[in-house]
Amino acid sequence: xxxxxxEKVSKRFGRITxxxxxxxxxxxxxxxxxxxxxxxxxxxxLKIIAGLVEPDSGDVYIDxxxxxxxxxxxxxxxxxxxxxALFPHLTVSQNIIFGLTARGFEEETARRKVSExxxxxxxxxxxxxxxxxxxxxxxxxxxxxxxLATGARLLLLDEPxxxxxxxxxxxxxxELSRIAEELNLTVIHVTHDQSEALSLADRLILMRSGKxxxxxxxxxxxxxxxxxxxxxxxxxxxxxxGVVRRVDGRIxxxxxxxxxxxxxxxxxxxxxxxxxVAAVRCEDIGVGGGPLTAxxxxxxxxxxxxxxxxxxxxxxxxxxxxxxxxxxxxxxxIGASFQLSIPREKTYLxxxxxxxxxxxxxxx
Amino acid sequence: MPAVETGKTSRFREMxxxxxxxxxxxxxxxxxxxxxxxxxxIFFLGIILLPSLLGILLKFxxxxxxxxxxxxxxxxxxxxxxxxxxxxxxxxLDVAAGLPLAWIIARKKYRWLSIVDSxxxxxxxxxxxxxxxxxxxxxxxxxxxxxxxxNGISPGLITVLLLHFAFSYPVVVRILVGKLMDxxxxxxxxxxxxxxxxxxxxxxxxxxxxxSGIITxxxxxxxxxxxxxxxxxxxxxxxxxxxxxxxxxxxxxMVPPMVFVSLVLIVLSILILAGLRLFGFKLRIPFxxxxxxxxxxxxxxxxxxxxxxxxxxxxxxxxxPACYMVLARINSMLSYDLLGKIFTLxxxxxxxxxxxxxxxxxxxxxxxxxxxxxxxxATIIVRRKLGGFxxxxxxxxxxxxxxxxxxxxxxxxxxxxxxxxxxxxxxVLLAHLCITYPYMVATTVSVLEDIPVELEEAxxxxxxxPFTVFRSIVLPVAKYSFLSGVILTFTRSVNETGATLxxxxxxxxxxxxxxxxxxxxxxxxxxxxGTMMLMFLSIxxxxxxxxxxxxxxxxxA
Ligand SMILES: Nc1ncnc2c1ncn2[C@@H]1O[C@H](COP(=O)(O)OP(=O)(O)O)[C@@H](O)[C@H]1O
Ligand SMILES: [Mg+2]
Numbered sequence: 072x073x074x075x076x077x078e079k080v081s082k083r084f085g086r087i088t089x090x091x092x093x094x095x096x097x098x099x100x101x102x103x104x105x106x107x108x109x110x111x112x113x114x115x116x117l118k119i120i121a122g123l124v125e126p127d128s129g130d131v132y133i134d135x136x137x138x139x140x141x142x143x144x145x146x147x148x149x150x151x152x153x154x155x156a157l158f159p160h161l162t163v164s165q166n167i168i169f170g171l172t173a174r175g176f177e178e179e180t181a182r183r184k185v186s187e188x189x190x191x192x193x194x195x196x197x198x199x200x201x202x203x204x205x206x207x208x209x210x211x212x213x214x215x216x217x218x219l220a221t222g223a224r225l226l227l228l229d230e231p232x233x234x235x236x237x238x239x240x241x242x243x244x245x246e247l248s249r250i251a252e253e254l255n256l257t258v259i260h261v262t263h264d265q266s267e268a269l270s271l272a273d274r275l276i277l278m279r280s281g282k283x284x285x286x287x288x289x290x291x292x293x294x295x296x297x298x299x300x301x302x303x304x305x306x307x308x309x310x311x312x313g314v315v316r317r318v319d320g321r322i323x324x325x326x327x328x329x330x331x332x333x334x335x336x337x338x339x340x341x342x343x344x345x346x347x348v349a350a351v352r353c354e355d356i357g358v359g360g361g362p363l364t365a366x367x368x369x370x371x372x373x374x375x376x377x378x379x380x381x382x383x384x385x386x387x388x389x390x391x392x393x394x395x396x397x398x399x400x401x402x403x404x405i406g407a408s409f410q411l412s413i414p415r416e417k418t419y420l421x422x423x424x425x426x427x428x429x430x431x432x433x434x435x
Numbered sequence: 436m437p438a439v440e441t442g443k444t445s446r447f448r449e450m451x452x453x454x455x456x457x458x459x460x461x462x463x464x465x466x467x468x469x470x471x472x473x474x475x476x477i478f479f480l481g482i483i484l485l486p487s488l489l490g491i492l493l494k495f496x497x498x499x500x501x502x503x504x505x506x507x508x509x510x511x512x513x514x515x516x517x518x519x520x521x522x523x524x525x526x527x528l529d530v531a532a533g534l535p536l537a538w539i540i541a542r543k544k545y546r547w548l549s550i551v552d553s554x555x556x557x558x559x560x561x562x563x564x565x566x567x568x569x570x571x572x573x574x575x576x577x578x579x580x581x582x583x584x585x586n587g588i589s590p591g592l593i594t595v596l597l598l599h600f601a602f603s604y605p606v607v608v609r610i611l612v613g614k615l616m617d618x619x620x621x622x623x624x625x626x627x628x629x630x631x632x633x634x635x636x637x638x639x640x641x642x643x644x645x646x647s648g649i650i651t652x653x654x655x656x657x658x659x660x661x662x663x664x665x666x667x668x669x670x671x672x673x674x675x676x677x678x679x680x681x682x683x684x685x686x687x688x689m690v691p692p693m694v695f696v697s698l699v700l701i702v703l704s705i706l707i708l709a710g711l712r713l714f715g716f717k718l719r720i721p722f723x724x725x726x727x728x729x730x731x732x733x734x735x736x737x738x739x740x741x742x743x744x745x746x747x748x749x750x751x752x753x754x755x756p757a758c759y760m761v762l763a764r765i766n767s768m769l770s771y772d773l774l775g776k777i778f779t780l781x782x783x784x785x786x787x788x789x790x791x792x793x794x795x796x797x798x799x800x801x802x803x804x805x806x807x808x809x810x811x812x813a814t815i816i817v818r819r820k821l822g823g824f825x826x827x828x829x830x831x832x833x834x835x836x837x838x839x840x841x842x843x844x845x846x847x848x849x850x851x852x853x854x855x856x857x858x859x860x861x862x863v864l865l866a867h868l869c870i871t872y873p874y875m876v877a878t879t880v881s882v883l884e885d886i887p888v889e890l891e892e893a894x895x896x897x898x899x900x901p902f903t904v905f906r907s908i909v910l911p912v913a914k915y916s917f918l919s920g921v922i923l924t925f926t927r928s929v930n931e932t933g934a935t936l937x938x939x940x941x942x943x944x945x946x947x948x949x950x951x952x953x954x955x956x957x958x959x960x961x962x963x964x965g966t967m968m969l970m971f972l973s974i975x976x977x978x979x980x981x982x983x984x985x986x987x988x989x990x991x992a
Contacts, residue, residue: 152892169899170898170899173898
């Protein structure tokens with residue numbers, strides 16, 4: 072039975088449309104990540120599911136029950152705020168107990184639960200500390216413990232790792248998926264960090280300007296982006312604008328601005344003369360032996376891979392990611408000339424977006 | 436179920452629990468919330484706003500009399516102008532001098548500070564008219580500084596400024612202390628989660644949070660300075676501000692100046708206050724400058740001097756005027772066998788006892804009722820429950836009854852309630868509700884403004900009903916600010932005279948009685964002794980109340 076269903080949910084704040092007719096269906100026990108740029112409506116979506124914001128129209132179902140209009144405290148869902156929102160006047164254990172007594176647990180049970188969840192998040196010794204005495208990472212764990220303790224089966228996490236430093240983020244990421252697995256929770260996790268979303272999610276929900284652009288398992292979104300925006304926001308791609316010169320079955324030939332010709336595979340029914348955008352993953356572009364002649368402009372060594380920026384004739388820039396074993400420093404001299412290849416089976420071809428390529432990417 | 440307990444405490448807890456459970460149930464219903472909002476608006480319009488304005492509304496047509504008379508128009512406008520200037524100067528000085536003292540009280544941990552803290556409330560209890568009389572004695576007629584060659588200043592602008600500073604300063608300190616205490620509890624969390632360093636914390640959290648307290652202080656002291664009449668007349672000499680001009684004309688049988696001046700004052704100050712709210716919040720303190728100023732202000736030497744200065748200002752310009760009338764009469768009081776007479780309730784002292792009781796009953800009821808109705812009102816205003824436009828209008832209007840010159844307010848109230856046949860007790864209660872309502876709303880608004888919405892949301896999503904969230908999160912987080920609202924309301928009710936006199940002839944509060952005593956030459960000693968007694972009683976009462984309140988972690992928690 073689907074755990075969370077949204078039907079045509081819309082929300083406006085004055086002139087801003089925060090959510091535009093959102094439809095969504097999430098399964099029981101699924102870990103979903105909502106990925107999208109700031110202002111795309113992620114928080115609003117989560118708060119609507121939590122019951123903290125009322126939608127202007129549309130319906131929300133949790134566990135098959137329509138909950139639109141049900142106050143937050145009556146929903147079997149708990150929302151964790153981006154800044155944790157710990158109660159400053161209460162200790163760690165009092166913070167956790169709040170939700171338990173509010174939900175009518177007996178004192179004994181509540182106490183037992185507190186030590187249980189504190190154990191889960193490994194904060195046993197800090198039960199009597201005040202939030203201000205804890206580090207950012209610890210506060211994050213208290214906030215999580217406080218949510219877990221309520222026993223709600225649906226956990227709504229709003230950028231839960233946003234305020235942590237990079238190392239801690241990786242650690243907590245693993246913790247989160249362990250806990251969700253162990254307690255068999257349904258989690259909706261909001262983030263604007265794609266690696267976080269790709270690594271955690273059973274299902275990725277990609278949002279932009281109040282709309283869901285694409286949803287599916289992370290591999291699917293990564294390997295089959297349905298739009299320029301998807302290809303831009305998940306993974307790293309080079310975008311090439313051009314005019315369709317030939318269509319031969321699935322093979323589409325595209326002429327770029329500088330006259331270079333590339334090929335891509337598509338079933339989308341492109342027509343000759345049509346404007347199109349091709350996207351290629353930076354790691355899929357071959358260096359050495361290919362039809363495109365380019366000059367190396369920049370080399371960025373990033374550890375496990377290097378980022379090389381090439382320039383085609385006419386000033387078009389192409390970024391290529393090369394894994395460490397293939398990176399030989401002496402070979403890649405700046406100013407040297409290279410041949411690049413763009414494999415047509417790995418090139419995604421999209422219709423020209425209505426606002427143009429930059430419009431699609433920059434309106435983010 | 437609670438652990439097995441016996442005796443009364445368990446029954447009491449059981450009862451408390453069931454009451455809370457019932458309120459929880461009620462608070463879940465949206466209809467309940469909206470009927471609370473509705474009743475608070477009806478209360479505001481029907482009990483506070485309309486009665487306050489009636490005198491003006493009924494005589495509105497007389498405005499033309501003034502507008503068509505150049506001389507009268509000039510005099511009116513000059514008076515209004517003086518009022519606004521004085522109110523502006525006084526409220527600015529209040530904040531400038533009040534902030535350091537509030538900071539000392541809230542942040543430093545000396546034991547004697549709790550005494551200073553209670554002394555701040557001391558002048559609040561003194562009936563303002565008595566404070567006026569006392570100011571006149573101190574700075575002009577019987578100045579003790581003649582021994583250092585200061586022969587007093589003649590009544591006029593300066594004495595009016597001194598008086599207004601003295602009665603509004605404690606209000607400002609009280610609000611700022613409450614705010615600082617609450618911020619201390621909240622700020623570090625918010626800042627730490629965002630990974631801010633302590634200085635950034637001060638700049639991004641403490642100062643902006645204090646800003647709403649400063650704005651509230653400015654509003655209340657500004658409005659209070661505009662409206663005060665009785666004491667101002669005592670020290671004004673031939674100088675005229677708005678209320679003095681109104682009072683003089685009413686005494687001469689002229690009503691139009693009251694209507695005109697009150698109207699202009701209300702319109703101007705609503706504009707000024709709305710502007711303050713609008714731009715005050717947008718105003719940013721520049722980082723560099725504030726950093727340098729903070730650093731400079733934080734150096735040891737400067738801190739000492741600043742603290743000393745703050746305390747001296749408080750002692751000489753506020754506390755001394757508040758008790759000078761008592762001090763000046765102390766000799767004659769000692770030879771009068773005061774205590775014996777007071778405690779056996781001889782002669783005038785039996786009237787005194789009754790009037791003290793009257794005052795406290797009225798103050799208590801006023802505070803309770805205003806707390807009840809201002810909470811939903813503040814929620815409407817801050818959380819924009821009925822839209823931003825309604826919020827702004829209600830907020831601006833809620834200050835009207837303290838902007839109104841108190842003579843005009845008194846006239847309006849007696850016109851409105853005069854024919855109702857209600858008892859004097861009820862009339863006085865209604866008048867006090869009008870006068871103190873803005874204090875409670877303004878402080879509650881600033882309380883709610885500073886509570887991060889996240890905390891309330893977290894409470895709800897974790898399973899708390901609106902009532903539980905209010906009781907165990909909002910109130911404890913803001914308990915000191917809330918306390919300052921309660922104290923201001925209570926003390927303002929105790930020291931009010933103008934409107935009380937206007938609506939009631941038989942029912943006497945202690946302030947009214949003391950003013951009568953001051954005015955009759957034979958009762959000067961009693962007036963001093965009575966004032967002293969009142970101060971003493973009120974301080975004790977406030978200390979007890981504050982103890983219970985802070986120990987209990989807020990009224991309901
Ligand atoms: N309470 C609100 N009042 C007005 N505008 C809001 C409010 N909450 C969100 N918005 C606007 O709605 C849009 C979506 O916001 P939000 O859901 O917070 O996005 P995200 O979490 O993806 O950054 C933004 O443009 C934001 O400014
Ligand atoms: Mg957000």
